[in-house]
Amino acid sequence: MNEQGEERTAFEIAVVVPKRVGKEDERRDCVDVLLTEFRKAGLTVETVGGLSDDFIKVLGAPVQTLGRAAAELQIRKPTRIGMELRFQWDEVDAFVRQPDGSLFSWCERFHCYRHLLYGVVNKSDSAVTLRFDGKDIQWEAGECLLKKLETEGIVKDVFPLHDETKRKQLLRSWALNWRDLTTQPIDEIYAYFGTKIATYFAFLGMYTRWLLFPAALGLILHLVDFGSLWVLPVFFISIILWAVLFLQFWKRKNAALLTRWQVSYAVGADPGNKLLDMEWSPLKSPMDIIKKWGSDNKKLKEAFQRDEWLGHLLRFRNDAVIILSIICLQLPFELAYAHLYEITQPIILKYMLTAAYLLIIQYLTKTGGKFAVKLIKNESYESTEYKANSLIYKVFGLYFMQNYIGLFYNVLLHRDFSILRQILIQRLIVTQVLDNLIENSLPYLKYSYKKYRAVRSKQTGEKGSSTGKAKFNSRVEKEFLKLSYSASIGDEVEDGLFDEFLELALQFGMMMMFACAFPLAFAFAALHNVTEIRADALKLLATLKRPVPRAAATIGAWLNIFQFLIVMSICTNCALLVCLYDQERKWKIEPGLAAILVIEHLLLLMKFWLSRFVPEEPAWVRANRVKNAAHAQDMYSEQLLRSISGGDIGDPKAKKME
Numbered sequence: 224m225n226e227q228g229e230e231r232t233a234f235e236i237a238v239v240v241p242k243r244v245g246k247e248d249e250r251r252d253c254v255d256v257l258l259t260e261f262r263k264a265g266l267t268v269e270t271v272g273g274l275s276d277d278f279i280k281v282l283g284a285p286v287q288t289l290g291r292a293a294a295e296l297q298i299r300k301p302t303r304i305g306m307e308l309r310f311q312w313d314e315v316d317a318f319v320r321q322p323d324g325s326l327f328s329w330c331e332r333f334h335c336y337r338h339l340l341y342g343v344v345n346k347s348d349s350a351v352t353l354r355f356d357g358k359d360i361q362w363e364a365g366e367c368l369l370k371k372l373e374t375e376g377i378v379k380d381v382f383p384l385h386d387e388t389k390r391k392q393l394l395r396s397w398a399l400n401w402r403d404l405t406t407q408p409i410d411e412i413y414a415y416f417g418t419k420i421a422t423y424f425a426f427l428g429m430y431t432r433w434l435l436f437p438a439a440l441g442l443i444l445h446l447v448d449f450g451s452l453w454v455l456p457v458f459f460i461s462i463i464l465w466a467v468l469f470l471q472f473w474k475r476k477n478a479a480l481l482t483r484w485q486v487s488y489a490v491g492a493d494p495g496n497k498l499l500d501m502e503w504s505p506l507k508s509p510m511d512i513i514k515k516w517g518s519d520n521k522k523l524k525e526a527f528q529r530d531e532w533l534g535h536l537l538r539f540r541n542d543a544v545i546i547l548s549i550i551c552l553q554l555p556f557e558l559a560y561a562h563l564y565e566i567t568q569p570i571i572l573k574y575m576l577t578a579a580y581l582l583i584i585q586y587l588t589k590t591g592g593k594f595a596v597k598l599i600k601n602e603s604y605e606s607t608e609y610k611a612n613s614l615i616y617k618v619f620g621l622y623f624m625q626n627y628i629g630l631f632y633n634v635l636l637h638r639d640f641s642i643l644r645q646i647l648i649q650r651l652i653v654t655q656v657l658d659n660l661i662e663n664s665l666p667y668l669k670y671s672y673k674k675y676r677a678v679r680s681k682q683t684g685e686k687g688s689s690t691g692k693a694k695f696n697s698r699v700e701k702e703f704l705k706l707s708y709s710a711s712i713g714d715e716v717e718d719g720l721f722d723e724f725l726e727l728a729l730q731f732g733m734m735m736m737f738a739c740a741f742p743l744a745f746a747f748a749a750l751h752n753v754t755e756i757r758a759d760a761l762k763l764l765a766t767l768k769r770p771v772p773r774a775a776a777t778i779g780a781w782l783n784i785f786q787f788l789i790v791m792s793i794c795t796n797c798a799l800l801v802c803l804y805d806q807e808r809k810w811k812i813e814p815g816l817a818a819i820l821v822i823e824h825l826l827l828l829m830k831f832w833l834s835r836f837v838p839e840e841p842a843w844v845r846a847n848r849v850k851n852a853a854h855a856q857d858m859y860s861e862q863l864l865r866s867i868s869g870g871d872i873g874d875p876k877a878k879k880m881e
Contacts, residue, residue: 236336237699238279238369239379242272244356253353253360253377254279257368260343264288266336273700274677276379280699281336286326290315292335292342293327300331301485304858305851319485323414328484330417330772333383340381343368383769384702389415390764398760404753405432407760413484416763417772423720424756425480426473426778430727431752433469437462437734438749441742455739456822459796462738462745466789467830470782471837477777478840482847486776542617548591556587558628564646577649581657584625589711591621612780615721618712619728619784626729630737647741650733655751658726663758666706666766673704708763708770718770723759724781731785735792739799789830797823 240254258279261268265288271278290312293300299307301319310318321328327335344367345351351362355377362371372378393415396408405428413421444458560580567573630646677700710721730751734744763770797820838845 235283235332235384236281236340236381237384237703238281238340238381239703240277240279240372240377241379242275242277251352251354253355253362253368253372256353257343257372260368261340264339264343266339271697271699273697273703275680276700276703278697278699278703280384281340284336284339287312288339289327289332289335292338293331295342296334296338298331298334304855305848306855321414322410322484328417328772329414330774333417333772337381341367341369380703382703382707383771384699385764385769386415387698393760394764398757398764401757405756407756409480410483413480416770417774418484418486419718419720419773419775420763420770421484422477422480422775422778423723424759425476427723427727427752427756427759429473429476430469431749431756433465434745434749434752437465437738437742437745439746441745444742445746456800458742459739459800460822460826462735463789463793463796463826463830464833466735466792467833468837470785470789471834471839474777474782474839475837475841478844481776482844486774556583574649574653577653578657581650581653585657585661588618588621588625591618593712614712615780615784618721619725622725622729623732627732627736643737643740647733647737647744651744651747655747659758662722663762663766666762670705670766674701677704702768705766705768708767718773719767724778728781728784728788732788732791735788736795737799738792739796790827793823793826793830 238257243252243254254277258268258270261279261281266284267282269280269282271280290310293310294312298310300310301307302317303319308317315326318326320326345362345364348364350364353360353362355375360371360375360377362368369378369381373381389411393408393411397412407424407428409421409425409428412424440458440461444454560576564573564576567576630643630650708719710719712721730748734748737744840848
């Protein structure tokens with residue numbers, strides 16, 4: 224898209240307001256005033272009527288309007304010399320455009336639109352009285368009109384709209400394209416959904432492709448009886464090396480994608496979810512502390528230290544609460560399930576018990592996740608990125624304990640691979656069936672029910688009018704009735720990708736930690752992920768509202784969780800091999816058992832060695848970054864020398880000698 228292309232009609236954002244019963248004076252009607260103010264801000268808008276609500280569609284804005292909004296937001300963009308600087312509309316030619324030719328990415332454009340929408344304030348010195356259906360609304364001086372109407376319940380929702388042309392193209396080339404099993408149009412996904420969702424699908428596609436190797440090995444082990452106990456240790460070593468190399472090569476791919484998308488990131492750091500806005504906790508922010516104590520360095524140091532350690536204590540308290548709740552509440556539940564599973568005989572009853580157990584787990588963990596959200600509100604974090612990571616660690620800890628305590632209990636109690644393999648098969652089958660039903664069917668059923676209620680309410684209100692059957696004539700109203708792409712524990716700090724990454728992490732943990740007991744699990748996972756790519760794509764494009772774009776340089780805390788699961792899998796698989804070799808339960812250090820202990824230590828060393836041996840970014844990315852840094856330094860040096868020679872900076876004695 225070129226600069227002129229950004230001025231075309233492309234339904235971007237919708238504002239939902241109730242239908243008005245009576246007509247007010249246009250100069251006082253709050254919806255008419257809102258439309259007028261939007262047009263004054265440079266937005267192209269139009270109104271559309273629906274069955275139960277009216278909609279204000281923001282069709283677009285001139286690129287100059289978006290550029291000035293980006294400058295006010297102080298959005299940082301890469302320049303042609305490789306440096307990332309605050310955007311300035313007067314220097315627009317200095318900034319790098321997107322791969323599709325547009326000036327702003329979808330994430331940047333959305334934030335500009337929100338800034339324009341919520342930037343409508345009462346600029347007069349006194350309050351303005353507005354009306355809506357006979358109700359007076361006081362619009363105070365300096366107050367945001369859109370927030371005021373949201374508080375009054377007049378504005379129901381503000382959400383991004385799908386671009387029908389691009390949506391249909393993605394449906395054909397991505398969601399419904401089953402010929403390319405793991406190949407995806409990642410650049411088109413990035414342009415349409417933003418960095419975070421594109422990064423997730425790039426990770427899912429690469430993960431699925433890499434799964435084909437262990438899936439083939441597991442299938443061979445399942446079909447061919449090699450008759451040797453050393454086959455499993457060889458398989459186990461291969462799987463660990465595969466997992467370590469996968470994560471290292473993902474870092475390289477991630478770096479290459481970010482370079483291609485002109486997204487800046489810090490090598491070796493954990494940028495996580497790099498949002499455009501900063502959000503501080505209820506504790507004092509650094510700027511508040513500096514304003515309070517001024518130039519008193521001693522008081523400043525004491526205040527910063529006190530605030531830092533108070534934040535650490537709050538996080539320690541919240542972590543302790545989560546751990547104690549797992550031990551006191553969830554551990555007895557897990558042990559009770561393991562005992563019931565042991566005494567249940569018919570296989571169909573075991574499947575039913577597993578299904579009930581997984582449903583209860585899902586409910587308990589959602590409750591625990593919402594409780595964790597309330598806990599982290601009192602913690603001190605520099606930005607939303609760190610708050611989101613803290614929530615991810617806490618909720619994954621809940622899921623980790625809930626999903627694996629029962630399995631560990633069965634391993635320690637029975638030490639029988641056949642029983643453990645049976646439990647894993649039931650878990651995988653039931654989990655995949657339940658996840659697909661809940662994740663894909665439930666949003667569509669809720670959407671269909673909302674449509675039915677809206678049509679039914681319209682027909683009941685008309686009471687036999689001859690206008691015919693009520694139906695939806697507006698696409699924007701259909702979009703409004705769809706569910707938002709939000710996390711199951713709430714959307715305060717995370718969107719729907721939280722559940723997607725959580726599902727992948729739990730799948731990865733179950734495969735890796737019990738690889739020696741059930742090698743065929745990798746084949747199940749590969750088959751599931753191939754369908755998951757298309758199901759997730761179809762869900763985003765057809766079933767849910769267009770997600771609010773969020774910027775993310777990497778997969779954030781989930782990368783650390785995958786690394787943790789690799790270390791855990793080394794320990795658990797070695798324990799499984801010990802149980803396999805020590806069938807008489809004498810726990811004697813025989814050559815076979817001693818070899819397993821040696822393998823454990825060697826794998827841990829190899830894991831950390833490979834993490835250092837494989838570079839985190841390709842050579843061409845590193846060379847490009849060094850070239851840009853050198854170019855920027857040369858230009859800065861020239862500018863500094865020109866400034867010195869011009870007399871802005873100089874030595875008076877030197878000038879006198881000249």
